[in-house]
Amino acid sequence: MDRIYRHQRHIYDASRKFYLLGRDGLIEGLEPPPGAAILEIGCGTGRNLVKIARRYPGCDCYGLDVSAEMLATARASVSRAGLADRIRLAQADATGFDPQVLFGRPGFDRIVISYALSMIPPWQPVVTEALRRLNAGGSLHVVDFGDQAGLPGAFKSLLSRWLALFHVTPREDLPAVMRQLSQVAGAGCRVATPYRGYAVHAVAEMPRG
Template identity: 55%
Template sequence: MDAIYARQRHFYDLTRKYYLLGRDRLIARLDVPSGGTVLEVGCGTGRNLIAVAKRYPAAKLYGLDISEEMLTTARASVTRAGLSDRIVLQQADATDFDAAALFGAATFDRVLFSYTLSMIPDWQAALRQGASVTGGALHLIDFGQFERLPGWFGRGMKAWLTKFDVEPRAGLFDFLKSLDPTFACRPLFRGYAWSGELRR
């Protein structure tokens, strides 16, 4: 991941805002309780955590990512935003991390996955791990199967995403329901994105 993001991290946010759709909608739905905690799994450049911190000024935020290159950008962005006292960042594997050792907390009021599962080879393990540290609600958004968009668009998007080692997870909804039958799953933007929400 460091090899992939060594250069991309410098322009990642500028380009991704045009096709990582629904992230701000997800953040608006978090409904973080006053003084609550939020963990983002696969936090990348820190863009989402900064947005969450601004929307929920009493929240304490945590982020982990496997790429130290991305975390270098995230730490710089958090510092520029004046949020170093509220956002803690650590390098870790999304599929196997010790939240208590990393952050001093075993569970979090909100756990967030934003366009990360399509890049994690063992995405099922990452979801199990995220669910295990969810004390309130788990929220996710990622690429869908483009099922209600023109066929040429879906084929083109999947081919293009493959160039960046991104694979929309066709079995996502079925896995979420197997993980917990109360998972609320829905397509967005005619299947461009899929979202899921689990409330404890």
């Protein structure tokens, strides 16, 4: 991942803002309780975390990423935004991490995964791990590429070729897997496919204790 993003990280946000649809809608839908702890898995450049921290000033924000290069960019972004006291970052593998070791806390009230599952080969364990790290009453919010079922076939083919250049693979079974893994974890799950299937927006909610 460091090899891929060593240079891309400098233009990542500018080059992705036109086709990573649904990120801001996901942030608006978090609706965390006061004092909530919010984690982004695969936080990349820190773009989403900065927006989350500004949108929910009463919450503590955390981010993890496996790429040291991306985290360097994220730390710079957080510092420029004046949010270093509210956003903590750590390097970790999303398929297995210890929030107590990384951040000194056992779990989170909201976890966000935004366009990261399509970049992680063992992506299903990431969802399992995220569900495991939710507090009672917490929720996991996922947005990523969908199956583009409602869009012309030529568009889907072109998009797939474009994404492959960046080692991105849409997970067409994401809705089914989210429902299945949520059920195993004892969570409810709702899934939407906005933009005619361009994206998937899934929310898994753990029951309150």
